[in-house]
Amino acid sequence: MKKEKKEQRIARRESETDYSSSRGPAVTTAGGSRGIDWRSLLKDWRVALVLVLVLVSVVAIFPHFENGKVETNLQYGLDLNEGAWIQLELQSEVVTFETTAKVSDFVDALSKDLDTDVELVGANQIEIRKALTDDQVRDAVAKAGGSVVSIQQGVSKTTADDIKRILENKINSLGTRDAKVNTLSGITGITRYIRIEMAGVDMNTAQEIVGKQGKFEIRIVTTGNASEHVLFGDQITSVGMPAQEPPGSNNWGVGFTLSETGATAFRESAVSFGAVSDPDNHHLVMQLDNATVYDAPLSTDLAAQLRGGQNVRQLFASTGTGQEGQDAATTLEIHLRAGALPVDVKVAGSGSVSAVLGDHFKLMSLLAALFAVITVGFVVYYRYREPSIVLPMVLTNLAEMVILLGIVRFIIQLDLATIAGLIAVLGTGIDQLIIITDEILHEGKVPSPNLYLKRLARALGIIVASAATVVVAMLPLVLMDLSTLRGFAIVTILGVLIGVLITRPAYGRVIMAVLSR
Amino acid sequence: MGFRYDINKYPPKMMVTIPLIVLLVALAALGVNTLMTGMPVTPGMDFAGGTAVTVFTTDSEDQIAASFSGYPLLDVETGINNGKYLKFGPMEDAEFRALSAVITEKYPDAKIDQIGASFGATLQEQAVIALVFSFILMAIVVFLVFRTFVPSLAVIISAFSDIVIAAALMNVFSIPLSLGTTAALLMLIGYSVDSDILLTNRVLKRQGNLADKMAGAFDTGFIMTSTAIAAALAMWVVSLVGQVQIIHEISSVILFGLAADIFNTWVLNAGILRWYLEGREAK
Numbered sequence: 001m002k003k004e005k006k007e008q009r010i011a012r013r014e015s016e017t018d019y020s021s022s023r024g025p026a027v028t029t030a031g032g033s034r035g036i037d038w039r040s041l042l043k044d045w046r047v048a049l050v051l052v053l054v055l056v057s058v059v060a061i062f063p064h065f066e067n068g069k070v071e072t073n074l075q076y077g078l079d080l081n082e083g084a085w086i087q088l089e090l091q092s093e094v095v096t097f098e099t100t101a102k103v104s105d106f107v108d109a110l111s112k113d114l115d116t117d118v119e120l121v122g123a124n125q126i127e128i129r130k131a132l133t134d135d136q137v138r139d140a141v142a143k144a145g146g147s148v149v150s151i152q153q154g155v156s157k158t159t160a161d162d163i164k165r166i167l168e169n170k171i172n173s174l175g176t177r178d179a180k181v182n183t184l185s186g187i188t189g190i191t192r193y194i195r196i197e198m199a200g201v202d203m204n205t206a207q208e209i210v211g212k213q214g215k216f217e218i219r220i221v222t223t224g225n226a227s228e229h230v231l232f233g234d235q236i237t238s239v240g241m242p243a244q245e246p247p248g249s250n251n252w253g254v255g256f257t258l259s260e261t262g263a264t265a266f267r268e269s270a271v272s273f274g275a276v277s278d279p280d281n282h283h284l285v286m287q288l289d290n291a292t293v294y295d296a297p298l299s300t301d302l303a304a305q306l307r308g309g310q311n312v313r314q315l316f317a318s319t320g321t322g323q324e325g326q327d328a329a330t331t332l333e334i335h336l337r338a339g340a341l342p343v344d345v346k347v348a349g350s351g352s353v354s355a356v357l358g359d360h361f362k363l364m365s366l367l368a369a370l371f372a373v374i375t376v377g378f379v380v381y382y383r384y385r386e387p388s389i390v391l392p393m394v395l396t397n398l399a400e401m402v403i404l405l406g407i408v409r410f411i412i413q414l415d416l417a418t419i420a421g422l423i424a425v426l427g428t429g430i431d432q433l434i435i436i437t438d439e440i441l442h443e444g445k446v447p448s449p450n451l452y453l454k455r456l457a458r459a460l461g462i463i464v465a466s467a468a469t470v471v472v473a474m475l476p477l478v479l480m481d482l483s484t485l486r487g488f489a490i491v492t493i494l495g496v497l498i499g500v501l502i503t504r505p506a507y508g509r510v511i512m513a514v515l516s517r
Numbered sequence: 518m519g520f521r522y523d524i525n526k527y528p529p530k531m532m533v534t535i536p537l538i539v540l541l542v543a544l545a546a547l548g549v550n551t552l553m554t555g556m557p558v559t560p561g562m563d564f565a566g567g568t569a570v571t572v573f574t575t576d577s578e579d580q581i582a583a584s585f586s587g588y589p590l591l592d593v594e595t596g597i598n599n600g601k602y603l604k605f606g607p608m609e610d611a612e613f614r615a616l617s618a619v620i621t622e623k624y625p626d627a628k629i630d631q632i633g634a635s636f637g638a639t640l641q642e643q644a645v646i647a648l649v650f651s652f653i654l655m656a657i658v659v660f661l662v663f664r665t666f667v668p669s670l671a672v673i674i675s676a677f678s679d680i681v682i683a684a685a686l687m688n689v690f691s692i693p694l695s696l697g698t699t700a701a702l703l704m705l706i707g708y709s710v711d712s713d714i715l716l717t718n719r720v721l722k723r724q725g726n727l728a729d730k731m732a733g734a735f736d737t738g739f740i741m742t743s744t745a746i747a748a749a750l751a752m753w754v755v756s757l758v759g760q761v762q763i764i765h766e767i768s769s770v771i772l773f774g775l776a777a778d779i780f781n782t783w784v785l786n787a788g789i790l791r792w793y794l795e796g797r798e799a800k
Contacts, residue, residue, distance in 0.1 A: 079628075079763075089636060193636070203617045203629060347610055348636030352617075354626040357571065364759035372751035379747045383740045417697055420752065420767040421704075427748030428708055431741040435715060438737040458722070465662040466714045470707030472654035476647040477703060488700050492707075 041513045046506040053502065054399050057406020074405065077415030077487070080362050083178075083199040084206040084352035090163070091131035091344040092155045094190050097124055099146030109144040117342070121156035124149075129343045154192035159342055160185065167196060169338035170209050174201065193348060203352035212289045213344045214335035218266065219285045220273040227285055230269040232340070235262025239336040242329035245316055252325035253294075253318035254333045263311035276303045286317045293319055293332055365419040372423050373398065376430050384437070388514045393433045396507040400429050403502065404495050412487040421488040425495030428470070432463045432499060436508050440515065449512075456508045460500075467500045522735035522783065524728050524791055532788025536781055540678040543685035550688050556641075558684050561693025564641035566607035566634030567591070570620060571762060572627040573599050584623060588616050600760025607634040644699040651706050652677070659710060663717060671789035672713040675781035679709040682777035683770055692770065697763040701770035708745065709774055712738035712782045720790055727794060731787055738782060746775050 041047055062073045078085045099106045107126060111118040116130035128137065134151050141148050155163070160183045171179045178199040185191040196210050216233030240255035258266060269275075275282040279297035286294035294317045298306070305312050319328035353361075373394065381390045404422065412418065439459035440452060470492065477489035547557040554560075562569050574581075578593045581601060589606035596602065608616065613631055620627050632640070656673045663669045680702055692698060719734040720727065752768035755761070 087636065089633070192639075202621060204614075204621060207614055207617070347613075347631075347633065349630075349632040350613075350617075351628070351630035353628045356626040357573075357628045360573075360759065361761060364755055364761050365764075367759070368752045368755035368761075368764065371755055372748040375747040375751045376744045379740070379744050416761060416763045417700055417767070420697070420764050421700070423748055423752050424704055424708070424745075424771065427745040428711065430744045430748075431711055434737060434741050434744065438733075462715055462718045465658070465718070466708075466711045468658045468662075469655045469710045469714070470704075472658050473651040473703055473707035475654060476650040477700070480643050480647055485696055485700050489703075492704065 077413035079415040082355035087349040088345040089348040096149040154190040160191035215340040252329040524731040529792040536785035558694040561695040563695040566637040568605040568631040570603040596760040675786040683774035686773040705774035
């Protein structure tokens with residue numbers, strides 16, 4: 001029954017008039033079962049290239065056993081690896097302005113009015129380092145005697161680089177194995193977001209270290225709850241290690257040294273605000289991002305020194321006792337050392353994965369991919385019922401995957417979305433092999449090489465057209481940097497390109513050898 | 518395969534009308550959703566802001582709800598294998614810090630993802646731009662490939678219908694629009710034209726009887742979509758069992774789109790093509 005239908009189908013196909021076959025008999029090279037000519041197949045540069053690339057990719061991926069687990073050189077993103085990510089929104093605006101006033105006067109007026117840092121970052125562009133709405137910016141600029149041309153949330157390239165460097169310093173002192181700080185800037189070069197990924201770090205640590213500006217301030221209580229500013233962390237010239245004071249007391253803190261100007265400011269304020277004469281009512285307060293880390297009267301020794309007109313440059317911020325005190329001391333040390341970020345930051349998004357779940361997702365991804373290969377294999381087998389067609393198809397598909405992973409290993413981290421992309425590439429990769437096979441099989445067995453090449457060219461025409469649609473559909477994602485989806489888009493595009501340029505032409509050659517046995 | 522695709526079985530007018538009605542129904546469904554929520558597809562946590570937690574625990578949904586009663590817990594989904602997926606609404610920084618401390622203490626192995634409301638809004642805006650640009654670029658490529666108006670338009674309309682139907686089904690099955698599902702829709706834009714291109718190419722660039730060419734294209738195209746469905750189904754099953762939310766959502770959307778694609782390619786696109794070719798012959 002089934003055979004009858006198949007014959008009908010072939011008969012139907014033969015009844016079609018294919019322009020390319022009109023010059024000669026269609027079935028010519030079906031010269032019995034000669035077997036596949038392996039040697040000439042391997043010598044074909046398309047086939048050889050695929051084999052070489054697969055080998056190179058396997059070496060690049062380098063699967064090996066380590067501590068009883070299979071390890072590879074693939075890079076895993078934070079879905080699949082223990083760690084945390086934080087995306088910071090920079091609380092700042094870059095404003096292009098016009099003014100008839102002198103630019104420096106305009107900037108000064110604006111800075112005074114807004115009570116914040118305003119930096120000139122271009123001939124007529126300023127960076128306002130404070131979170132403001134567009135209306136607030138317009139009002140302030142108008143008041144300072146200018147007009148707004150455009151407002152963009154974010155910071156200039158120079159500031160973004162500063163922020164990146166400071167964040168990297170903070171992360172380095174945390175001693176994490178692997179961390180990345182990426183500034184996400186649009187086409188205008190203005191950076192609004194910074195994404196930080198840290199392997200092996202939990203969410204709370206990540207938030208403490210990079211989720212804040214890290215602005216250190218010393219204040220002195222004047223009356224009741226009110227206090228006056230004394231100095232910022234930028235007056236600190238060196239920072240000690242977290243230490244117990246006195247040694248062995250389990251009372252933790254960080255010692256630091258003030259600059260000469262800082263020390264003078266400290267002495268003058270301490271005297272004028274009464275911290276020297278009446279220490280108990282005028283506590284010395286140290287704050288990190290407006291949260292108090294230290295609040296105590298000046299010691300009698302210190303008060304006496306300051307009263308005598310002597311600058312004190314060595315100070316010690318105690319942060320508490322036990323483990324908690326020690327952790328707080330470490331956090332403070334990191335922020336004092338690396339300094340504050342030039343702008344305030346807000347956590348726009350964050351996430352973390354535990355080692356257990358990361359491994360679970362890795363396993364599931366592998367299972368999904370394997371399961372996909374197997375089901376796709378079955379579907380193709382159901383259609384062709386011919387192992388000599390199905391096997392090269394599945395192998396070509398696998399080769400495509402291996403080469404893709406071999407390249408991906410160097411350029412992006414695999415995360416769950418990327419893996420979904422990989423599997424989708426697998427599903428559509430097979431599609432295109434089906435197009436090739438069906439075009440060539442069009443009239444039963446493969447005809448002369450000449451005709452074969454024409455048919456292959458026609459198949460490749462269809463493939464290139466549909467590959468082009470996938471590439472352009474993914475292009476906006478590559479250019480826009482929509483969080484984690486860029487990797488996904490890059491994988492998809494690479495997969496399609498590898499297929500069209502490398503593996504599918506080779507498959508065409510293999511399937512010809514198989515069919516013309 | 519005992520089935521033979523016969524283009525002459527139904528009149529082309531019917532082949533075009535029915536899918537267009539389905540498209541209109543799907544568009545109407547998206548319209549209703551837009552009126553109700555402001556977006557054609559209900560935005561998920563990635564765009565609306567909020568916190569998602571994946572955890573494996575034997576605690577019941579009620580127990581979980583009780584432990585997080587102080588936080589804006591919206592929903593707890595239970596998967597197979599004790600997998601739980603918790604969704605929280607948007608929170609202030611300090612509240613989120615407190616929540617993440619509670620989660621890490623109670624479920625140290627959890628996966629936490631949090632997106633702030635304003636960052637979510639930025640992402641959503643970009644996602645919509647990406648979808649629009651991606652569709653336009655695809656349409657340009659299709660026109661460049663075929664260089665004839667009606668057949669190109671047929672491909673583009675059926676791709677559009679695939680996306681719209683997939684989006685409408687997302688609402689039906691309450692799958693939110695997230696970064697993952699945006700990626701899936703973009704993937705559909707690229708892949709849904711595969712079989713349409715094959716069909717149009719075979720019909721326009723080969724000689725022979727139209728019905729035979731269509732039947733031949735169907736044999737190839739149907740198996741193509743089947744393999745893509747097989748791959749997506751594999752992802753769907755594994756991610757369901759393994760509680761991998763993002764892959765589960767992506768594979769669901771791909772399945773919707775591919776199912777719609779079979780219908781739109783072989784009924785709508787084929788119908789328009791036949792109409793076009795018969796009309797051309799009649800002249």
